[in-house]
Amino acid sequence: MTDVINGASKDERIKPVSPLRRALIRPELGGICGTILVFLLFAIVAGDSGMFAAEGVMNWTVVSAQFMVIAVGACLLMIAGEFDLSTGSMIGFSGVMMAILSVHLGVPLWLSIIATFVFCVFIGAVNGWLVIRTGLPSFIVTLAFLYILRGLTIWGSVYFTRQTIIGGVGEKAAGDWLAPLFGGKILTGLFSWMGEAGWIATFTRGNRAGQPVIDGVPMLVVWAIVLVVFGHWLLTRTKFGNWIFASGGDPLAARYVGVPVNRVKILMFMFSAFCACVFATCQVMEFGSAAADRGLLKEFEAIICVVIGGALLTGGYGSVIGAALGAIIFGVVQQGLFFANAESSLFRVFLGVILLTAVIMNTYIRRIITGER
Amino acid sequence: MTDVINGASKDERIKPVSPLRRALIRPELGGICGTILVFLLFAIVAGDSGMFAAEGVMNWTVVSAQFMVIAVGACLLMIAGEFDLSTGSMIGFSGVMMAILSVHLGVPLWLSIIATFVFCVFIGAVNGWLVIRTGLPSFIVTLAFLYILRGLTIWGSVYFTRQTIIGGVGEKAAGDWLAPLFGGKILTGLFSWMGEAGWIATFTRGNRAGQPVIDGVPMLVVWAIVLVVFGHWLLTRTKFGNWIFASGGDPLAARYVGVPVNRVKILMFMFSAFCACVFATCQVMEFGSAAADRGLLKEFEAIICVVIGGALLTGGYGSVIGAALGAIIFGVVQQGLFFANAESSLFRVFLGVILLTAVIMNTYIRRIITGER
Amino acid sequence: MTAIVEMRNIQKHFGHVIALAGVSFDIRPGECHCLLGDNGAGKSTFIKIMSGVYKPSDGEVLVEGTPTPFHSPRDAMAAGIATVYQDLAMIPLMSVSRNFWMGREPERGIWPFKTFDTSKADEITVTEMRKMGINLRGPDQAVGTLSGGERQTVAIARAVYFGAKVLILDEPTSALGVRQTANVLSTIDRVRKQGIGVVFITHNVRHALAVGDRFTVLNRGQTLGTAERGTVDAAALQDMMAGGQELALLESSLGGTI
């Protein structure tokens, strides 16, 4: 009988496959190659423009961090098999809601922030619930919310403030305990020490002469790193992460073995809304104002980052690290073109081409992983 | 043996279903009910605002006709199982291309129009070819073209004319043989006769007092009707229409029985591009100018019309009449809110809600048609 | 009598999966050639090559003696091969009549205004379906509302109606009740009498024996040879399908424990 058992492990119908090729293959391979290529490219065309000096690095880091924050939410949601077109509208909505509450209705800022987060995450849950209950594609449901939320944002800001931009959040933030979590900077001591030590450039003129050009790491970057680490940990290291993959890969199969697919999907819609809120709050705290047009088309940009990073639009496959690399590519290309003095309208052309090539390349990689089908 | 044959037609495992319910059920039922509801609603809230006088009717007819033109293309493409996010960018692109060719490069207008149509339909084919060849979802491929085309449009108009609005097409159109096909009006004689005869209202105020309020039917409306009739005929009355349904319903099954699925899909991408071009050309001829930002978000509006009209986002099911009704609903709601003096930013909220309810209703109807699954 | 279609030493690889490792097969006019085999033996893959859906990795297809590579299902149809697929090739959201005619719609009128002749299509559909023993509620009933057996019958009626020299049926009886099965089997018989070659795929030995003239057994991508009617019985076929001696070996190894 041992003979029978050993024999079972071989199947004469399977051809052997090179193990070397397998070793190279991972979902984020496309993202890694893309990142290297993009950095090389800009090192050549914009190497001497200050893009890779401390200040320039901080510039594209902040932009990439922005994309990263929403890309993490979109990535986990996409792996769970859904996507969210209402992200951009949610960014506009949450910023305006927060500003109206604090500036116009006199609610303390910390309470406004918390109320906004709670409400937006609730709307995320409504999105998810509708998708689950009606069985409609998330494209349709979230498209409806794209319009509904943007409409409410404009109407609300005009109704309450007769303006579509609401300032004055900056004053409210002063002395608030929660605001620095989104708008502050960390490591300021380190940077001023580095400035004194001559490690980084300092201002040479003007009334801040002697201070370092970068005075700290904005909380936005911290949030981006925290979310990426959290997302990656959640996805690859926890039970729940396994459920996310399962829900996107084959919801029926997952449900049969007891994975609470509906709960997973709704939670991911909520997480995506949460990320949009983090984005909006950081922006409002940094700039001190909210505007009704914030976040326009950000949903596409988040999806593009995620897809460039190797995730599958139909779910069940992808990586948060990949999405983060996608965000870096997006940010570096966008800012790099400014540094390289390229015509800014060509940015879109560039972006479209990168998207297409990245996706074609990722498809090829994925086919190898899943056994050429 | 006759006994065996007769017996075969009964299956004791099938419960009977009411034939009455079946008689009512058609893909455009949702669209029909929606249209009736919307008209009733506005008859109540805006009945005395002139919305249903000759001029008001022409007003929302023109807006609906615009939506109809792109909805027909989107509808056939969606039934064939794909969709096109680049429609809006294509509208901007074709208008600008036409204007640059005729105004700035001195090509005769008729030739510019023809060249633009040929080139845009070619881009549609490229879209389709990429979708077929790479096997990528059309969402990704056409999203890339959304960016690429918009980028090229802005770059091109700035490069050639140093402006993003290109005027002067009006002068070129004078005397051109092809321009009136897109920018003219028909039945002008009939309307002035009707005005004289008192059948329709005449202006009472201003410097056109005495003339009929409507002086003809714009070619845009004619195009919309022609395209709807053509689309409906193609889909329901021809062999090719059957192939469109088959390609969207189950491409593999269709390919097995010899339907040239790839050709059908590519042709539908081309038709969608053609419709976008008709839209753009009518607008350029009517207004005499092209602008790089025309058509923004029109792809979503087209998809919304089609989906409200009962088509299935995943293909294989839908109706051109339904899409046309969807366009009417869209147009009437948008204009009706102005007639009713509602806060105009709430239009978006209204639209989102209509979209959701219409789709949920359509899903219910479709479940009945396909046997409750 | 020469074969209408002959397949010589067909191989098919999907990536690193070898689905067919060299199968030969032929079909003559007026005979019913049964292709038997367990699940995953490669039956469906084989007949998909025969009907032009897949291209063989190696091997030849001969139509009436001349090598004829098929580049698409249309080529195979043109060569007179009609197929009823296991996965049915029916589109549930479309009406019976539209499904019936899919890919070969009758037309009416002159060129730019040629229309799908729906009245003719509907009429023929209803008649053909009645011949097969199915009374439709109407030709515009969606296929999705039909039972599995009814759908199968539409597919067969379609293939039969479009004539062809070879009719391939991939497990046509698997979703059917006994009565519909009887119907299909007698249809096979009727078709065969018209001089058409029928390839009948099944893993039900009894159905095969009821109508088959010759029997080819596939096992894990390889053919175990072809037998004439009368030279084999049910038990022998069943043994070949399940891997014959190997299973006997297994039973003895389990024997002690059960």
Add this chain to the structure above:
Amino acid sequence: MTAIVEMRNIQKHFGHVIALAGVSFDIRPGECHCLLGDNGAGKSTFIKIMSGVYKPSDGEVLVEGTPTPFHSPRDAMAAGIATVYQDLAMIPLMSVSRNFWMGREPERGIWPFKTFDTSKADEITVTEMRKMGINLRGPDQAVGTLSGGERQTVAIARAVYFGAKVLILDEPTSALGVRQTANVLSTIDRVRKQGIGVVFITHNVRHALAVGDRFTVLNRGQTLGTAERGTVDAAALQDMMAGGQELALLESSLGGTI
């Protein structure tokens, strides 16, 4: 000996399709109860009710004598029912180890930082798969790269590993070669000896007879009764599955023509 799970007069309707028209069934500890039936007989539907995927339209499920309605697969699992589904319930893009543990991942660490204990999971997966005779390239190999037989074995290994009082196998041998089949059958035997009840679904009578203690035959949503081991032979079972006398009738009607 009382039954672990008893199903009484189960009915199931899908819209206007009646998939099950009143089926009763029970499973006792340490026995292998075979559920036989042709394609579409309702076997898969029946065991999906047994494992909480569908709710019955009518009828009762009793676990150890008490009526226990299952609201979700988790309820059935909690009651000790493990199922290997026909459509495998495997996700091709995920690794073997992740698939193996899906829904019951082992964890490590304290609450907010509980992690999926991958090293333990991988180790057990490799060991369990080796026990079933599959040598994995690594536990992080995607299921999509496994052969059908290997995938099936992962599913069985998973169900066996998670113990349970009743193990349901829906056509576990249909995609397997003879050797893997032998393996599965001897696994069934091994599992049964541990006092677990096994529900073995198949339409291969030979496989059923090799390990079954009792045999229930479904035909078009209805049960044709349960037979003990030794009271039936292969031919009788085959006849019941295919609709027995009805087919005989058919053969005589065809008889004249063939």
Add this chain to the structure above:
Amino acid sequence: DGEKFVWISHGPDSDSWFNVIKNAIKVTNEQMHVETEYRNPPTGDLADMARIVQQSSAAGVDGIIVTIADYNVLEGPIKDAVAKGIPVVTVNSGTVEESQKLGALLHVGQPEYEAGLGAGKRAKEAGVKSFVCVNHYITNPASVERCRGFADGIGVELGNQMIDSGIDPSEVQNKVKAYLTANKDTGAILTLGPNSAEPSIRAVKEMGLDGDIYFGTFDLSSEISAAIKDGTINFAIDQQPFLQGSIPIQVLTNYVRYGVAPANSIFTGPGFVTKDNIALVESLAGQYR
């Protein structure tokens, strides 16, 4: 020679108004022998614009020209640039006080609210009591400021009188018609640029209201100047974008080269273009006006 400046606007790529600016930059670059880059956030997102300011100071340009689209958003980045010793000139929207608070050399432009207010006062003189403000870019704060100023100038509440028209010309035209049909006693139309003005002109003409309804607009284009001539439009507020594009470059060049700069801010508008002075501007409208 060859100093590098950047001219940072808030207009999206497709915005037509900033074209005149671009043309002015080109001309001035040649005149002054400097290199000035025009930069803008592609979608008009002001947060992106702030990044561009930061990026420019990182790239170490010799001077920055920037619109104060929103004081709050741009405050930080501009102050950082000033602190780095980069001379800054603010242009277009924003006020002189804001400019001074930011530490800019001076402001060249037209305050939006005041421009709207001036226009409103003009309309009030003509006896206008109600109006419709056709806002084709409602999400842009400056657009709402103009409508608010106009309402305050007339002395009425803004309320529902601002419509969100979108940019599709047929939709704009028909929305204006719908509004005018439903509100027959509307006294005036204010449009905020060529995007809303051109379709509104057609709407007014088609309804036979040209000359009858009081019509004001911001900015110029060839179609707008034609409408001024034929009396459809009563006035266009011209903020002379050419000057906004050109003067800051001249100021910065002289400041960098010779350390001299004007003492006061420069207003390029609001200049009212009417039938009387149209002949002067007409020929260059859209390119240099």
